[in-house]
Amino acid sequence: MKILLVLLDKEIRQFWRNRFLPVMTIVFPILVMLIFPWITTMEVRNVGVVVVDGDRSSASRRLVSKIGASDNFSLLGTAPDFNSALAALEAGEADIIVEIPDGFGEIRAEEHRNVSISANGVNAVKGALGTQYMLQTVMRTQAELLGEKMPFSPADDIAVLNLYNPTLEYRFYMIPALMIILMIMLGGFLPALNLVIEKEKGTIEQINVSPVGRLPFTLAKLIPFWIIVLAVLSVAMLIARFVYGLTIAGSAGAIYSASVLFVLAMSGLGVTVANHSSTMQQTMFEMFFFVVIFVLMSGLITPVESMPEWAQWITRLLPPRYFVDIMRAVYLKGTTVAELWREYLALGGFALLFDTLAVVAYKKQA
Amino acid sequence: MEERNAIEVRELTKRYGGVTALDRVSFEVGCGEIFGLIGPDGAGKTSLFRILTTLLAPDGGSASVNGLDSVADYRQIRRQVGYMPGRFSLYADLSVEENLSFFAALFGTGIRENYDLVAPIYSQIEPFRKRRAGKLSGGMKQKLALCCALIHRPSVLFLDEPTTGVDALSRGEFWDMLDGLRRCGISILVSTPYMDEAGRCDRIALINEGRILGIDTPQGLVDGFDEGVYELSGDDMSGLLARVRAERGISGCYPFGAVHHVVAAEGFDAVAFVARIAAEGFSGVSMQCIGAGIEDVFIKKMGR
CATH class of the missing domain: 3.40.1710.10 (abc type-2 transporter like domain)
Structure with a gap:
């Protein structure tokens, strides 16, 4: 426990000393939330x-x-x-x-x-x-x-009423998706890069020759990014509320509890990937592979229901798929945790799986 | 009770695919001894260090540190050894002081408890304790790395090419520091590609292509050289090299800095030889008998 605090202290110092990271974790989400809702629209104009x-x-x-x-x-x-x-x-x-x-x-x-x-x-x-x-x-x-x-109109107009998103505002559909993309990027890439940089610089050698166990070491690589991602999510939700007028129909607690499970899963995946690669390039490439699949197949942009049957089966193996369902349902419909227990359970399962892999995959000895 | 060796290596073998990095290497390092591994890049020195520091599992043979097996007892070994990898591997974005206290904390200790051990070295970089480690000069980085490897009072110290890329003056100072540590009872295994540093070790092992070529005290290795070594110079150095190599009774001739070293069996008449090649047209030739150095030993053993 004391070791974990020592390691966390080191990680946090290094994070703030980095010229690029703190700026990126603040500016990147703000830019994404301010710009992309206007761009990622399926409405066709002009x-x-x-x-x-x-x-x-x-x-x-x-x-x-x-x-x-x-x-x-x-x-x-x-x-x-x-x-x-x-x-x-x-x-x-x-x-x-x-x-x-x-x-x-x-x-x-x-x-x-x-x-x-x-x-x-x-x-x-x-x-x-x-x-x-x-x-x-x-x-x-x-x-x-x-x-x-002809004075008598032949037919009445068909009445259309869009529930949960009455104006069919495409932005309201996309904003939760953008939050998820942010969490995939920050929650997955940051811990992965952090770990692989220690490998590239050779600093991990010194840790490996010390009695530090792999559990505290891995946790110290994960915890700072859990905090960062949840902070970023909060900023994104504030922007959604005050810039776009999108309020959470359900409870913020439901959003946060799903987000905690999701970021646990993403960061676990990132660290697992980094544990298996020796260079930054390798890590980036592998992570991009996962991110592309996550973004295109989890229903973030195109609905899972319109994918071919086999593709729908694959989506069941993707953690973001469940998170997308939860975020949209809670944000737009006000669905409760009790109604979404299957999705929460699935996310929890992925979090457990990936974080266990992250710890197990870290080998001090070659 | 018989005194135990700090390090014992028996028939150690390590392969990477088809390449044999270590080929049945055996040696031992006594307590409080500075043992040098001398060999060129790619000789297998780093693999040996990584096995002894429990980072790498051997393919054959065994290695033990303080009587603890490098594979079975790796946890205990990690508490008792200090390792300074060949590459600077401290946190460049942390300050000198932060690095040192971090590595102390990893072993559950602090700077103050062990200050006496690192003081002779740390006092030299202490004025810069607030400076980021990445902004230190090469010599200071190396001193900090040594402090970090020492801060938990290891009984065995592993230094992988600690003086590579450091200026000659700092190298000398560094070896003085190692002498001081040995007096504190710390056993040291140190590797270097510089033959001139071999003399600072108690005993050395010459290693090339994963094989140990010889183990002895530096003096013992030199004394074991049973041929004469001559320093040869002249106006036409490359012509001389070819000419001497063609001479019968000479077992070796190779460039050595600005001169050539000529190795010849006992009884070789250098004066007569110089007169003979001067008559052949070589000008400014001088040749004198010198004692063999570690490098001459190395080259001879390597050629065998």
Whole structure:
């Protein structure tokens, strides 16, 4: 116990003496939380639209002005024919071509004149969502025109209500994910690098020849980063609250208890990796391997449910997957620990596994 | 009771893949002895140190420190030895004082309790105790490293190339410090690639390519050299080298700093030889008999 305090004292002194680390652990999370929620959005805005107006009626002008007024679109102009519009799309200026046929305004049920929408599918998300938005715009215009001609509206609008995130604010979906990415980066990389630097500099040799046991040594490598990561999480939650107005629907205790388990697992993984590598490069590469898998497969960005069956099986082996579920559920829905006991249990299991590995993998003797 | 050896190494073997780093190495170091391992880089010195300090497991043979087996009793050995690795391995971002008290604390002790032991060395760097270890000069780093290896009062000290990269004056001072430690009863195993430092040891082992070439006192090794060694110089040094090597009755000739060393059996007539090669056109040739040095012993044993 006394040894652990001696080692911790050394780690903390070294942390503050480092020119780069304290700054990074403060600035990096703040930057991530201030910048990325604005960037990592799945909402598509400013889809470039070129209109080929074959109708030139008040009805077609109404559709064009609706397109121009929408935030989702930026109306680049009209083209005389489809081919010149296609040239704009090929040049990369436009994303969508809307071709309004002659007779668009004279809506009769029996002979329907189709508006054609052609989208650039290179950016699949932009193409698909842009088309979707455009369809809605065209249909709404048609419904309006129809309503003006026939006094009785044929159909009521379908009512949509988004529970837990009423405005479907993509940022609210992403902010808990960004917190998790921060915790993966800081909780995993910092202890791993700290340990492998001792290996590279050879300072670990002196420790190895001393009677210091591997348990206090490993704990001294882990504990400072548990504290750092929880502090960073607190800052991130304050930013979420005061910059984006995102409050925790559930309890902060549920967030913190999951975070403790998660950072225990991540730091254990980091130290295990460092124990098996001899250089910083090796450690970084291995850690990046895990981080890429964690970020892409844990449901941070794309939902686990839409992955192929085999991939969903893999996600069960990833600690962040459970943490993602907990964070989003507690943050947005207000789910309680009791309801999420399986996820907490899984995280606890990973924490135990990785921290045990971290201690066992540290070998003083080659 | 018979006095126990501080270190005993028996038939020690270590392989890395197909490379044999240590090949059936045996020697012992008595209590209070300074024992030098003299050999070039890659001779296996560091592997030997790592086995004795319990960092590496041998593939064959055994090593013991204070009668404790390096594999079975590694925990006890770690309490009793001090190790100074070849590379500076203190915390560069901690101050001199912080490093020393950290290493003391690792062994559950403090600077004050052991101040008397390190005082002769530590007093030299104490004025800089607030300075970060990384900002010390090479000689001061080495003194601090020695202090850190000593602060828990080890009975056996392992110093792996402690003087490599240190200026000649500091090297001399360092050996004086080791003499002082020996008087405190500490046994020291020290390695060096510098042959001139061999004379400061009580006994030395010459080691090359994982094999011990000879073990004796420095004087004993030199006395055992049964041939004459001559120092040769002249205007055309490279021409001389080729000419002497072609001469019958000469067992070796090699560059030695600015001169050549010529090894020849007893009865070799140097005066007649100089006259002969001067007649062949070599100018400014001088040749005189000198005593063999450790390096001459090393080269001779290596050639065998």
